[in-house]
Amino acid sequence: MNIIILGLPGAGKGTQAKVIVENQSIPHISTGDLLRKAYKAKTALGELANEYMSKGELVPDDVTIGIAQQRLNEPDCGKGFLLDGFPRNLEQAEALEKYLASGGKKVDHVLYIQVDSRILLERLTGRRVCSGCGETFHLSSHPPKVMDRCDLCSGILVQREDDREVTVKERLRVNSELTNNLVHYYSERGILKIINGSRDIAEVNKDILTILGG
Ligand code: AP5
Ligand code: ZN
Secondary structure (H helix, E strand, C coil), rough: CEEEECCCCCCCCHHHHHHHHHCCCCEEEEEEHHHHHHHCCCCCCHHHHHHHCCCCCCCCCHHHHHHHHHCCCHHHCCCCCCEECCCCCHHHHHHHHHHHHHHHCCCCCEEECCHHHHHHHHHHHHEEEEEECEEECCCCEECCCCCCCCCCCCEEEECHHHHHHHHHHHHHHHHHHHHHHHHHHHHHHCCCCEEECCCCCCHHHHHHHHHHHH
């Protein structure tokens, strides 16, 4: 199954993606994770991307479309995939549609996790990520068992650079209209599923798995 998970920053895309990919046995493709990995590896592409990411702006389309297509070309995507954070605007959506059509494929479901924007600021500023394995926590809604340590690998938990309040506000501003455009685009194609993401993690997850199982 070919799935897109859509939602504003902090909507819970990454959190839900983990369970979906396990349930569906498909790879999780997060353009944000791919770009952060490139930056960590000190590649020229990663350095360029970080100039935009650290300010909460979108990385240019030629970069993100390129890395998404490169990843989708890998053999493990043959039986399906979950795209998280891509597409982010209509140009990327159209490029994706064209790319998939050229291989006789299409998107089956677009899961739109809708969350009140007032909640998102709190979710993002309270997020902590394991510097060892990448697991995500939240200081109040999903706290680690031991302060500042990952439950899975005991790695140190850190705050993402773009989760500081001023950058979060910019990310929410930049993405609001673009996300609405994508909701409209996929709704017109009859593949949009709207999920109330303001509830707790398990409830949101249950709804998603019901949609995918039905
Ligand atoms: P990216 O890494 O994709 O970030 P994002 O889209 O801003 O989304 P997040 O990862 O911040 O949020 P999420 O929805 O995954 O939330 P999470 O599950 O972690 O992109 C980063 C940057 O890269 C962009 O700003 C841009 O610069 C660049 N980029 C990436 N893709 C691009 C593209 N295609 N084009 C251009 N530029 C691109 O949850 C958040 C927190 O809330 C966690 O602490 C979690 O524990 C908690 N939480 C989750 N669900 C719930 C719940 N139901 N109840 C309570 N707490 C919850
Ligand atoms: Zn860890």
